[in-house]
Amino acid sequence: MEKLDLGLLKEIALLDGVPSGAYNIRKNGTSAGRFSTENIRIEPKTDKQGIDINIKSGTKGETVHIPVILTESGYTETVYNDFFIGDDCDVTIMAGCGIHNCGDSESRHDGVHTFYIGKNSVIRYAERHYGDGEGKGERIMNPETVAYIGEGSVLQMDTVQIRGVDSTVRKTKIVVKKDASAIINEKLMTHGNQLAESDMDLILEGENATGRITSRSVAKDDSKQIFRPCVVGKADCFGHIRCDSILMDRATISSVPAVAAEHTDANLVHEAAIGRIAGDQLIKLMTLGLTEEEAEEKILEGFLGE
Amino acid sequence: MLEIKGLSFSADNGAERIDILKEIDLSVEQGTFLVLTGPNGGGKTTLAKAISGIVQPTGGKIIWNGTDITNLSITERARLGISYGFQQPPRFIGMKVIDLLSLAAGGKKLSRMECCNYLNKVGLCAADYVDREVDTSLSGGEVKRIEIATILARGSGLMIFDEPEAGIDLWSFAKLTETFRELHATSNATIIVISHQERIISLADEIAVLSGGKISEYGKRDDIFPRLLGEGRGCEYMRKGN
Ligand SMILES: Nc1ncnc2c1ncn2[C@@H]1O[C@H](COP(=O)(O)OP(=O)(O)OP(=O)(O)O)[C@@H](O)[C@H]1O
Numbered sequence: 001m002e003k004l005d006l007g008l009l010k011e012i013a014l015l016d017g018v019p020s021g022a023y024n025i026r027k028n029g030t031s032a033g034r035f036s037t038e039n040i041r042i043e044p045k046t047d048k049q050g051i052d053i054n055i056k057s058g059t060k061g062e063t064v065h066i067p068v069i070l071t072e073s074g075y076t077e078t079v080y081n082d083f084f085i086g087d088d089c090d091v092t093i094m095a096g097c098g099i100h101n102c103g104d105s106e107s108r109h110d111g112v113h114t115f116y117i118g119k120n121s122v123i124r125y126a127e128r129h130y131g132d133g134e135g136k137g138e139r140i141m142n143p144e145t146v147a148y149i150g151e152g153s154v155l156q157m158d159t160v161q162i163r164g165v166d167s168t169v170r171k172t173k174i175v176v177k178k179d180a181s182a183i184i185n186e187k188l189m190t191h192g193n194q195l196a197e198s199d200m201d202l203i204l205e206g207e208n209a210t211g212r213i214t215s216r217s218v219a220k221d222d223s224k225q226i227f228r229p230c231v232v233g234k235a236d237c238f239g240h241i242r243c244d245s246i247l248m249d250r251a252t253i254s255s256v257p258a259v260a261a262e263h264t265d266a267n268l269v270h271e272a273a274i275g276r277i278a279g280d281q282l283i284k285l286m287t288l289g290l291t292e293e294e295a296e297e298k299i300l301e302g303f304l305g306e
Numbered sequence: 307m308l309e310i311k312g313l314s315f316s317a318d319n320g321a322e323r324i325d326i327l328k329e330i331d332l333s334v335e336q337g338t339f340l341v342l343t344g345p346n347g348g349g350k351t352t353l354a355k356a357i358s359g360i361v362q363p364t365g366g367k368i369i370w371n372g373t374d375i376t377n378l379s380i381t382e383r384a385r386l387g388i389s390y391g392f393q394q395p396p397r398f399i400g401m402k403v404i405d406l407l408s409l410a411a412g413g414k415k416l417s418r419m420e421c422c423n424y425l426n427k428v429g430l431c432a433a434d435y436v437d438r439e440v441d442t443s444l445s446g447g448e449v450k451r452i453e454i455a456t457i458l459a460r461g462s463g464l465m466i467f468d469e470p471e472a473g474i475d476l477w478s479f480a481k482l483t484e485t486f487r488e489l490h491a492t493s494n495a496t497i498i499v500i501s502h503q504e505r506i507i508s509l510a511d512e513i514a515v516l517s518g519g520k521i522s523e524y525g526k527r528d529d530i531f532p533r534l535l536g537e538g539r540g541c542e543y544m545r546k547g548n
């Protein structure tokens with residue numbers, strides 16, 4: 001693999017070289033490496049772009065990496081990755097997309113990930129998005145995630161997009177069954193003229209289902225962010241949405257949350273706060289000897305947990 | 307040495323211009339423990355903010371170790387060794403206690419041991435707090451004590467604590483007074499504590515009373531303290547026997 005590819009891989013999958021465990025590395029529409037283990041089988045789809053990832057019941061302590069990199073300016077693709085996960089698993093899945101666009105035409109990756117999770121499994125799914133390259137061509141990613149979380153299972157989903165993606169429209173739909181839970185952490189920073197939209201539907205379908213969405217975002221320069229998180233409670237369940245956003249420069253953020261209770265015992269909470277960095281936060285760090293710029297950087301660093 | 311000469315501050319409260327600090331003069335020798343006390347609204351916090359650069363005085367001078375710092379920025383003053391622990395400390399979403407203390411200590415990441423040491427000094431059981439975020443999940447008293455710990459971690463030449471006792475429970479308060487006593491005994495830092503607490507006042511070398519924007523009394527603890535206790539301040543109207 002080239003140095004550029006390794007750099008992108010490090011940004012999106014925190015990888016130094018080839019991962020251990022099962023993996024599939026996709027580069028400019030072709031497979032740049034694939035490896036299955038006894039418990040985790042990765043197979044290309046035959047009817048469209050993408051892969052099927054089959055995880056056997058009882059698979060524990062394994063990791064799957066499925067990074068995507070785009071380095072060819074002007075390349076656009078839609079890829080479908082389906083995860084079929086059995087019962088009693090404990091697995092970490094690392095996905096992500098890095099676009100390096102040094103040309104002037106748009107590069108785009110639209111990834112559709114669908115998870116079918118069995119019973120009593122614990123799945124950690126991490127997705128990082130990153131773009132760079134000096135070309136004028138836009139770097140676009142439109143990820144779509146759909147998950148069906150079976151009885152007693154837990155899905156923890158962490159999505160991070162910190163730099164370099166010009167436009168992103170994210171769609172997430174998660175259905176939580178009885179005694180299952182979804183924990184979604186979203187971190188986003190936009191700058192320049194970037195646009196980021198996120199539509200999220202969390203459907204708490206089964207009794208005792210829980211769902212938590214925690215979103216932290218920073219919008220700088222002239223960028224624009226739109227959030228539409230929605231939690232639907234169809235049973236005796238608990239749902240919580242918390243969105244905190246820091247607004248800088250001339251950026252705009254709009255948050256349009258919705259909670260819909262379709263059951264009298266559904267307990268749904270929504271909290272949102274959008275604002276500038278508080279003056280007293282900056283002042284406090286300046287009294288510790290930081291300059292205003294350093295203080296701002298530290299506050300954002302802490303906020304986005306990078 | 308900290309020298310304050312003819313320091314004034316006035317502000318617009320919307321309707322009129324009000325004088326909040328009125329030509330204050332005060333000299334505090336290096337290594338002195340001074341308690342600044344006085345009625346609510348007397349101007350104590352404003353004076354501390356003027357010293358640390360958070361408010362810009364409208365008149366007078368502030369001299370620190372011979373350098374006129376009146377027109378220096380907050381950052382510059384901090385780097386000259388001036389620290390101010392806020393009366394109402396801000397919270398930081400996502401920032402861990404250990405990260406904040408590390409920034410205070412000069413930027414290099416503190417070890418857990420070092421961090422624990424500072425937290426213990428303010429009566430926090432360190433293991434529970436090192437990795438907590440300094441956000442709304444902490445109670446008022448917890449945030450306040452972490453704020454005090456940041457000043458201890460900085461270890462600068464001038465430390466100003468603004469009502470360190472506020473919102474702090476009895477047990478932590480005992481620990482805190484012990485920490486102040488020890489700090490005074492073992493360092494040559496100038497310590498200014500804004501306080502209404504007898505236990506803290508009794509630790510002081512000197513006491514200054516700031517009332518209505520003026521220093522109304524200033525001197526050695528043993529001269530001022532008995533007077534403060536005897537005064538039984540209260541409503542003048544009531545005292546007149548109405
Ligand atoms: N920027 C400002 N604009 C208008 N009024 C102000 C401003 N800052 C302070 N004040 C007023 O100045 C007075 C002194 O405030 P300050 O906070 O310094 O008092 P304090 O002595 O610290 O009181 P406390 O014991 O309650 O903490 C108060 O009456 C306050 O309302």
Ligand SMILES: [Mg+2]
Pocket residue numbers: 350351352393468
């Ligand atoms: Mg005050």
